[in-house]
Structures are given as C-alpha cells and as structure tokens.
Amino acid sequence: MIIVIGAGPAGLAAAEAASRNGSEVALIDSSSRLGGQYWRHRSKVTGYRSNRADEIFAKVSAAQSITHISEANIWSAEREGNLIRVNYLQGGIESSLTAEKVIIATGAYDRTLPFPGWDTPGSMTPGAAQSLLKGQGVLVGKRIIVAGTGPFLLPVATGLAEAGAEIVALIDANSPLRWSLSPLALLTNITKFSELVYYVRLMRKFRIRPHFGRAVTTFANGVATISAVNSGFHIKSGKSQAMRADVVAVGWGFVPDLSLGGILGCAQRVDSDGTVIFEVDENQLSSQPQIWIAGEATGIGGADLSLIEGEIAGLAASGQKIRHALLTERVRKQRFANALKRSYPVRDGWREWITSNTTICRCEEVKSQEIKDSVSELGAEDSRTSKLFTRAGMGLCQGRMCSRNVSEIVSGITQCAVTDGERIAASNRPIAAPISLGQLSDGKNSR
Amino acid sequence: MKNPDAIVIGAGIVGASSALSLTNAGLKVLVIDRGAVSSGTTGAGEGNILVSDKDPGPELTLALHSRNLWFEMQEDVGDSFELEAKGGVVVARRDDGPLMKLATEQSHHGVTIEKCNETRLHELEPYLHPDISSGVFYPQDAQCQPMLAAAHVIRTVVQRGGEFISQAKVTRIIVEDCAVVGIETTRGTFRVPIIVNATGTWAGELAELAGSYLPIAPRKGFILVTEPTKKYIFHKVYDSDYVANVASSDADLQTSTVVEGTRSGTILIGASRERVGFDGAMSYEILRTLAAQATSLFPVLRDVQLLRAYRGFRPYAPDHLPVIGQDAKVKGLWHSAGHEGAGIGLAPGSAALITDAILGRDSFMDGAAFSPARFATVNS
Ligand SMILES: Cc1cc2nc3c(=O)[nH]c(=O)nc-3n(C[C@H](O)[C@H](O)[C@H](O)COP(=O)(O)OP(=O)(O)OC[C@H]3O[C@@H](n4cnc5c(N)ncnc54)[C@H](O)[C@@H]3O)c2cc1C
Numbered sequence: 001m002i003i004v005i006g007a008g009p010a011g012l013a014a015a016e017a018a019s020r021n022g023s024e025v026a027l028i029d030s031s032s033r034l035g036g037q038y039w040r041h042r043s044k045v046t047g048y049r050s051n052r053a054d055e056i057f058a059k060v061s062a063a064q065s066i067t068h069i070s071e072a073n074i075w076s077a078e079r080e081g082n083l084i085r086v087n088y089l090q091g092g093i094e095s096s097l098t099a100e101k102v103i104i105a106t107g108a109y110d111r112t113l114p115f116p117g118w119d120t121p122g123s124m125t126p127g128a129a130q131s132l133l134k135g136q137g138v139l140v141g142k143r144i145i146v147a148g149t150g151p152f153l154l155p156v157a158t159g160l161a162e163a164g165a166e167i168v169a170l171i172d173a174n175s176p177l178r179w180s181l182s183p184l185a186l187l188t189n190i191t192k193f194s195e196l197v198y199y200v201r202l203m204r205k206f207r208i209r210p211h212f213g214r215a216v217t218t219f220a221n222g223v224a225t226i227s228a229v230n231s232g233f234h235i236k237s238g239k240s241q242a243m244r245a246d247v248v249a250v251g252w253g254f255v256p257d258l259s260l261g262g263i264l265g266c267a268q269r270v271d272s273d274g275t276v277i278f279e280v281d282e283n284q285l286s287s288q289p290q291i292w293i294a295g296e297a298t299g300i301g302g303a304d305l306s307l308i309e310g311e312i313a314g315l316a317a318s319g320q321k322i323r324h325a326l327l328t329e330r331v332r333k334q335r336f337a338n339a340l341k342r343s344y345p346v347r348d349g350w351r352e353w354i355t356s357n358t359t360i361c362r363c364e365e366v367k368s369q370e371i372k373d374s375v376s377e378l379g380a381e382d383s384r385t386s387k388l389f390t391r392a393g394m395g396l397c398q399g400r401m402c403s404r405n406v407s408e409i410v411s412g413i414t415q416c417a418v419t420d421g422e423r424i425a426a427s428n429r430p431i432a433a434p435i436s437l438g439q440l441s442d443g444k445n446s447r
Numbered sequence: 448m449k450n451p452d453a454i455v456i457g458a459g460i461v462g463a464s465s466a467l468s469l470t471n472a473g474l475k476v477l478v479i480d481r482g483a484v485s486s487g488t489t490g491a492g493e494g495n496i497l498v499s500d501k502d503p504g505p506e507l508t509l510a511l512h513s514r515n516l517w518f519e520m521q522e523d524v525g526d527s528f529e530l531e532a533k534g535g536v537v538v539a540r541r542d543d544g545p546l547m548k549l550a551t552e553q554s555h556h557g558v559t560i561e562k563c564n565e566t567r568l569h570e571l572e573p574y575l576h577p578d579i580s581s582g583v584f585y586p587q588d589a590q591c592q593p594m595l596a597a598a599h600v601i602r603t604v605v606q607r608g609g610e611f612i613s614q615a616k617v618t619r620i621i622v623e624d625c626a627v628v629g630i631e632t633t634r635g636t637f638r639v640p641i642i643v644n645a646t647g648t649w650a651g652e653l654a655e656l657a658g659s660y661l662p663i664a665p666r667k668g669f670i671l672v673t674e675p676t677k678k679y680i681f682h683k684v685y686d687s688d689y690v691a692n693v694a695s696s697d698a699d700l701q702t703s704t705v706v707e708g709t710r711s712g713t714i715l716i717g718a719s720r721e722r723v724g725f726d727g728a729m730s731y732e733i734l735r736t737l738a739a740q741a742t743s744l745f746p747v748l749r750d751v752q753l754l755r756a757y758r759g760f761r762p763y764a765p766d767h768l769p770v771i772g773q774d775a776k777v778k779g780l781w782h783s784a785g786h787e788g789a790g791i792g793l794a795p796g797s798a799a800l801i802t803d804a805i806l807g808r809d810s811f812m813d814g815a816a817f818s819p820a821r822f823a824t825v826n827s
C-alpha cells in the first residue's frame with residue numbers, strides 16, 4: 001500500500017498515477033473535499049483551465065484502488081521496522097495506518113509580513129479570503145484591496161470580484177519588468193501567456209486596476225496606506241496615498257509545511273528565495289527510503305508543477321516506468337518556477353514598515369520592540385533565543401507565521417545573515433497538528 | 448576585556464550565576480559561550496527549583512540554600528525572570544508509606560512539609576483525580592523562567608564591568624606547569640589564571656581540553672507543552688515515583704510526570720529520563736506515556752491540546768551529584784557542572800560554593816561531596 005498525504009494537485013496526481021497499475025492507495029487529507037489549497041471548491045471548480053481539476057477529480061473518484069480518507073489530520077508519523085505508520089485524528093478519535101511507502105504532498109500556506117494593522121479585523125491573507133469563498137461560500141467584504149506580491153493575487157482578486165466584491169486595487173510590490181530577467185523561462189512556457197490574457201480580460205471586465213511598486217503599509221479603521229516602495233521594499237518618501245476598504249488581503253508568497261517530512265527525517269535545504277524545502281532526487285524520492293515528496297513542499301512552483309511532480313512521485317512509488325517527456329516537462333515548469341522567484345522576491349525593506357508597537361507574533365501578542373529588546377538587552381542572536389526570551393513563536397501556530405519574520409528582524413539588528421541552520425530548525429515541529437492529551441494517552445492503551 | 452581575573456565558560460544558568468557571584472566578589476569576569484546566552488540545556492528545560500525531590504544529604508543542603516539564593520538573586524538583578532514560590536504537591540497513588548517516611552526525614556533537615564489528607568489535598572489542587580487521597584505539600588518549592596534568568600544575570604554582570612562574548616567556542620585550554628594560563632577560542636586567545644568550566648553536558652570535553660577528565664554524560668528528557676488553558680493547576684504536582692526515578696541509575700527510559708502551569712497559561716508536562724547519548728530522535732511512545740500519566744493525575748487535561756514537545760540533555764555524573772570545585776590535576780581550572788535535572792535550582796548555590804572556594808573563603812556548607820577529585824582516582 002501507498003499512503004498519499006495531501007489531496008491538493010500534487011497528492012491527487014500522485015494517487016491517480018500510482019493507481020494506474022492497480023496499486024492500493026490511501027489518500028489522506030485534513031479537508032472534507034479533494035483539491036487542496038487551490039481547488040477546494042464547494043461546487044464546481046472555476047478559474048483558469050479548471051478542467052484540469054475536473055479531469056483529475058474524475059479519475060481519482062473512478063479509481064477502484066484509491067481510498068479517500070477525508071477530514072483526517074495527521075499529527076505524527078513514525079517508522080516501524082519496514083513500515084511507516086501515520087497517526088491521524090478523525091472526528092476526535094486517533095487512528096493510524098501503516099504502509100511500505102508514503103508520498104508527502106502537504107503543500108504550503110501563505111507567507112505574511114507584519115505591518116501596523118495587519119492584526120486587526122479586516123486584514124487577512126489572500127489564501128484565507130479565497131478559501132472562505134471557495135470552501136464556505138463566504139465573501140469576506142464588499143470593498144477589498146488585494147496586495148502583496150506574486151501572480152496568485154490575480155486569481156484571488158478576480159475570484160472575489162466574480163463573487164460580487166469591489167476590488168479597490170490590486171497591488172504588487174514588485175515591478176512586472178522583473179520578468180525581463182527570465183527571457184528563457186518565458187519563451188519555453190509560452191502557454192503561460194494565455195493564462196495572463198485570461199486574467200487580464202477578467203480584470204478589464206471587473207475594472208480591477210493593478211498598481212506595481214506599491215505596498216499596503218498600514219491599515220486601520222477601514223483605511224489602508226498605500227506606499228510606493230523601491231526594489232528593496234524601502235518606502236519612497238512623499239508618495240503615499242490612503243484608500244478605503246473593508247478588507248485588505250495581503251500575501252507574500254508561500255511557505256511549505258515541512259512538519260511531517262521533518263519528523264520522518266527527510267533532508268531539507270534552503271531555496272534561493274530563503275524558503276526551506278525538501279531535497280528530492282529526479283524521481284521525487286526524499287533522502288529517506290520509501291518516502292517521496294511532491295508539490296510545494298519541494299519548492300514553490302504553482303499547481304502545474306505540483307501536478308507533474310505528483311505524477312512522477314506516484315509512478316515511482318508504484319514501480320511504474322516514468323516517461324522521459326514527463327521529466328523534461330518538469331524541467332520546463334521548474335524553469336518557470338525559478339523565474340517566479342526572481343520576479344516576485346520579498347525584500348527586507350519591510351522591516352521599516354513596522355513600528356515599535358507592531359505585533360510580530362499574533363498568538364502570543366509579542367511586539368516588535370520586545371523582539372528588539374531581546375537582542376539588544378538580553379543577547380538573543382537568532383529566532384530561537386528571541387523566542388525563549390519573548391515567547392514569539394510559542395503559541396498556537398508554533399511560529400508558522402512569525403518565526404521567519406523574527407529571524408529577519410533579529411538579523412537586521414545583529415547585522416548577521418540568517419543561517420541555513422536557523423532557517424531549517426525554525427521550519428520543523430515535532431507535532432504536525434494539535435492533539436489532545438486524552439487522545440494521545442488513549443493511543444497508548446490501544447497499541 | 449584585556450586581562451580578566453576569571454573566565455567563565457558557558458552562558459547557561461550555572462555559568463551566569465557563577466559570573467554574577469564572582470563579579471559581586473570584586474573580580475573582573477569574562478563570560479564565553481560558543482552560542483548565545485541560554486542556548487544550551489538551560490534553554491531546553493523547565494524552571495523547577497525543587498527541594499521536595501531530594502533525599503537528606505549534601506544535595507539537599509545545597510538545594511535549600513540555593514533556593515534562598517534565588518530570591519536574593521532576584522533582589523540583586525531585578526524581578527525579571529518570573530520567580531515564584533508556588534510550592535510543590537507530591538501525591539502518592541498507591542502506598543503512601545515511602546513518601547511519608549521521606550517527608551519526615553526531610554523535615555528534620557530544614558524542609559518545610561505539610562502532610563495532607565484528602566480534603567486538604569483537593570483544596571490545594573481542586574482538579575486532582577478524586578481517587579488520589581494522600582500527599583505532601585512543600586511550600587518551599589519554587590519556579591522561574593531559566594532562560595530569562597540567565598540572560599538578565601549576564602546583563603547584570605556586563606553592567607557591573609564584566610564582559611560576555613558569544614559565538615566563541617573554546618578550542619584549547621593552555622596549561623603550563625599544571626596550571627591554567629589562558630584559553631584559545633574561535634574568537635581570540637585570552638590569558639587568564641582562573642577558569643570556571645560551566646559547560647554543563649559538555650563539561651567532560653572541556654576537561655579533556657585541559658588534559659584532565661570528568662565523567663559527565665547526557666540524559667535525555669522530553670517535555671510536553673499544551674495550549675494556554677484556564678487555571679487548572681496551582682502548584683508543581685508530581686507523583687512520588689518521580690523521586691525514585693530521579694535517583695535511579697537505570698539506563699532504560701523512565702517517565703514520571705511533573706505537571707505545572709506557567710504564567711502564560713500553558714501547562715508543562717515533564718519529564719522523561721533516558722540515557723541514549725545525544726540521540727535527539729522524537730519518541731511518540733514517550734509522549735503518550737507522559738500524557739497518560741498527566742491525565743491520570745488531572746483528568747481535566749484530557750481535553751487540552753498538546754502544542755509542542757521538546758527535548759534536552761541533562762548533564763549527569765555517575766553518582767548523580769554535581770561536580771563543583773577545582774580540577775584534581777590542573778590548578779586554576781574550576782568545574783561547576785553535571786547538575787543533571789536540578790541545574791536550575793542548584794545554580795546560585797553552586798555559584799556561591801565555587802566563588803568561596805576560588806577566593807579561599809569559608810562557605811555555607813562543606814562541598815567535599817561535590818569535589819572533582821572523587822573521579823580522579825578512577826581514571827589515572
Ligand atoms: C490564494 C491562492 C491562489 C493561487 N493561485 C494559483 C494560480 O493561479 N495558479 C497556480 O498554478 N497556482 C496557484 N496557487 C498555488 C496552488 O495552490 C499550489 O501550487 C497548489 O495547491 C500546490 O499543490 P500541493 O498539492 O503541493 O498542495 P496543496 O494544494 O496545498 O495541498 C496540500 C493538502 O495537504 C493537506 N495537508 C497538509 N498537512 C496535512 C496534515 N498534517 N494532515 C492531513 N492533511 C494535510 C492540506 O489540507 C491540503 O489539502 C494559488 C494558491 C493560493 C493559496
């Protein structure tokens with residue numbers, strides 16, 4: 001049996017590919033629906049080339065050898081001799097499943113940067129706005145500003161507009177001219193132009209105005225400050241304007257969720273954009289035998305790349321031949337993913353947007369000044385020691401949201417670059433999802 | 448600092464306290480650590496300052512004095528590390544005979560105890576399992592936030608003319624004619640006649656750098672951290688099995704739970720004891736055992752979510768006593784290490800002992816039981 005963790009594009013493709021030769025697959029996901037981050041729709045999937053989602057949903061549902069285990073939150077995994085045991089919570093009860101092989105496709109979550117007001121009502125991530133809409137049919141506000149950086153802001157803005165919101169502005173801190181740094185990636189991924197044309201048409205239709213080289217730098221009482229920023233994200237003086245909105249949806253790309261692979265000892269490295277990702281070989285095999293990894297967890301690259309990586313992982317895990325064309329296709333998509341990283345960098349000028357009173361860790365309500373004091377007064381030198389002194393990163397989300405920002409703030413003061421070791425340590429957590437002490441101890445008796 | 452009077456190696460709680468007491472005695476002190484302050488075991492433990500878990504003997508004498516010095520240190524440094532005399536409650540689940548006997552003996556050696564019947568016990572800890580009917584209350588047991596304590600203590604040392612150099616690994620201890628004359632680090636060489644080796648679990652490696660020997664080894668421990676909750680736990684509560692485990696020489700895993708609430712509302716559950724070297728692997732079986740023990744003490748914890756688990760390596764010596772005093776071979780090399788699961792509690796007391804010894808003063812107790820010389824005969 002093969003366990004596939006995560007039913008986003010990568011996990012779906014992996015499960016489908018593995019089932020082609022009749023391999024037994026258990027597809028486990030914490031959500032009630034298939035689709036992951038991007039395709040988790042309440043009704044029919046909409047958006048650019050939504051038929052890709054329909055096709056794969058149909059295949060996965062039709063495959064006899066795939067069992068979909070939904071609403072199952074995996075909190076840990078461990079090796080047991082030749083097998084890998086995956087422990088999950090479903091309907092308040094802990095269960096587990098063992099298999100010879102595991103494919104990890106746990107995706108990524110939105111990256112946030114703090115700014116004054118980012119922790120007030122009305123401020124959220126684009127991913128949250130989108131999943132409320134797709135998952136629950138809830139429109140988060142009437143007048144919305146979509147901001148941050150990256151092409152994923154386009155489907156969010158147009159999706160919200162289609163649902164009836166007024167998109168006050170679509171704001172990207174980077175300039176589209178940065179694409180000129182990656183001519184080869186553009187030429188070899190010509191089809192991406194039709195995606196762009198698709199979104200530009202929608203933006204015209206809904207009168208969405210894009211702004212580049214700008215960022216939301218404060219938000220309070222329904223008013224956002226939009227500041228012009230240079231390529232280092234430093235605010236250009238005298239070029240700010242105020243905009244009214246109910247909601248600002250601000251996102252800065254994605255952070256992969258590494259918990260499960262980390263628990264199983266899969267090797268990681270720091271990608272060119274500072275993101276920690278898993279190391280995999282050309283068959284998506286991790287550093288650990290019997291464990292393959294696909295999708296955003298091996299580098300942020302979008303749904304297209306995730307589909308191909310998932311397919312390769314599924315074929316490899318089930319012992320099927322992998323066509324050369326598939327591998328070439330992945331190289332092409334990876335080239336595009338690298339161009340995305342070059343075109344939409346997140347620069348550290350954001351550290352000037354925050355004031356001493358800006359919250360950095362929302363779970364534990366730690367302010368920027370406390371982080372600074374932990375360095376200058378108490379001798380913290382990295383996010384770990386700063387956490388020990390301030391509690392930043394010790395709360396409910398366990399630093400998923402703030403630890404990278406804390407590292408960058410600390411490094412801004414010490415003037416020492418954040419080390420790869422620190423980035424990797426801060427990306428790993430021994431408990432992948434919360435579990436109650438009662439559930440944990442009952443698991444002991446049942447074993 | 449050009450010519451320090453003494454160098455303390457290690458910026459954990461033991462090194463920090465030593466540096467403070469040496470500074471207060473008038474020495475110019477340089478503190479050196481290969482990482483940041485609190486980056487060793489001090490940053491991976493709990494903050495229990497216990498007298499309740501110790502049998503009468505030199506360690507209890509040290510613990511009692513050290514516990515009082517914690518409050519003096521708070522006066523000296525400022526109320527900045529969440530020090531609180533919250534008291535400990537030790538319960539007996541089956542036969543309460545051994546616990547009561549220990550408590551009586553402890554009370555003859557300066558420990559304040561209160562034997563509790565069922566009503567009193569549940570008054571102290573209303574959420575305790577209703578079947579538990581016997582225990583002892585130890586009002587002297589206290590708690591602090593050790594990472595903050597070490598940081599504030601080092602800060603005070605620096606304010607009083609000392610210096611702290613971080614990210615400097617000691618790579619050589621220069622010994623001439625059986626006496627320390629200096630050290631080499633990754634951030635420079637320093638001449639100094641007095642070194643305090645406060646490197647905890649790594650103290651054996653340091654002794655080796657000076658051509659000497661200390662048998663300090665790691666004993667792994669896991670701690671569970673829950674989400675913040677309503678106040679369910681009012682003291683440090685543990686099962687009397689814990690005392691037996693602390694003193695055990697068995698290499699196998701032992702778990703016996705100490706449950707306590709922290710100021711931030713989270714509950715800490717610890718800790719297991721295992722001798723597996725520096726193997727950091729997570730064991731979910733241990734987490735389950737700790738959870739089972741905690742929920743059997745406090746059934747209300749069943750619905751509380753576990754957020755995190757972490758582990759650390761306690762520094763232990765074969766006889767479970769800390770090593771405090773001058774090296775048996777090398778003059779000027781002073782050790783204060785190997786405090787195992789009690790280094791937080793014992794830190795200021797150990798600092799007073801080592802300072803008195805370095806200055807040749809009388810101390811509050813005879814530290815012979817802690818002398819490094821006790822291992823010298825074994826390995827020379
Ligand atoms: C707002 C937004 C807009 C986007 N727009 C585009 C776009 O226009 N074009 C594009 O190509 N890409 C877009 N993306 C990116 C796209 O979502 C990802 O590339 C894709 O979802 C990655 O697929 P994946 O399979 O790696 O992970 P995901 O889709 O994130 O799936 C991971 C799944 O694993 C599950 N999971 C994780 N951990 C556990 C656990 N412990 N237990 C159980 N289940 C678990 C999650 O619930 C999730 O369902 C967008 C993303 C977002 C958030």
Ligand SMILES: Cc1cc2nc3c(=O)[nH]c(=O)nc-3n(C[C@H](O)[C@H](O)[C@H](O)COP(=O)(O)OP(=O)(O)OC[C@H]3O[C@@H](n4cnc5c(N)ncnc54)[C@H](O)[C@@H]3O)c2cc1C
Pocket residue numbers: 456457458459460461462479480481482483484485486487488489490491492493494495496497615616617618645646647648649653667668669670717718758759760761762783784785786787788789790791792793
């Ligand atoms: C799970 C767990 C729970 C615990 N709970 C408690 C408790 O509740 N109460 C209690 O009293 N104790 C407790 N302890 C024990 C306590 O944490 C330790 O005894 C104490 O922290 C030891 O302090 P230290 O200063 O000696 O060592 P450390 O804090 O480890 O400091 C030693 C320092 O030396 C540095 N160092 C090492 N080698 C070199 C070198 N070559 N050059 C430069 N620097 C070097 C290290 O970087 C480190 O910072 C617990 C321990 C664990 C693991």
